[in-house]
Amino acid sequence: MTAAAPVPAPASVLGLAPVLPVAVLSEASDAVPLARALVAGGLPAIEVTLRTDAALDAIRAVAAEVPEAVVGAGTVLSPALARAAVRAGARFLVSPGWTDPLLEALRETGLPFLPGVSTVSEVMALLEHGVREMKFFPAQAAGGAPYLRSLASPLPGARFCPTGGIGPETAPAYLALPNVGCVGGSWMLPPDALARRDWGRVAELARGAARLRSGAAPA
């Protein structure tokens, strides 16, 4: 048997899809059907948060079994977690914030990554480090779309994936901004649907999310 060709890393996280689903999985065995449901609904990029013991196995399973998905790791809080996520097959890395050692480790992976910011000075510091794509977290609590709109003129080099408290009603206002590449959120993965393993419901919610564009009404 010939070894499978390595999957190329995406060039940019913000360019993957307008909506980045954020999955918190307690059972790794849910990862593959969940990823397939999201892909079927039109959302190929999936961030699996490293908040649960099942997360690395979940990433490994999606990377191996759902080639049409682009699976990444979220909640990458340390250099060790960044390296573990790469070993599991993550193709991008996301963190709610950043430190100098974490930034160095994220760069060393060679994968695209989104460090988190919520203040102007954090954005400026990342730009000084040559990082232009960032997660804006926690988006709604930190000021929402009006806050990000205010950053566009003074900091035109920064582009964001706002995440945290966003739903289908609030996503279009972010997607209308020139400095937003995609929005992240878990609204298409409601805990009750996951508990019932209702993948049809997940696919339906993903379909609605995939239709969201700037100014579009929620499906």
Ligand SMILES: O=C(O)C(=O)C[C@H](O)[C@H](O)COP(=O)(O)O
């Ligand atoms: O775990 C992380 O790394 C985080 O930064 C938090 C997540 O991105 C949010 O929990 C997702 O936002 P919700 O759509 O409000 O669920």
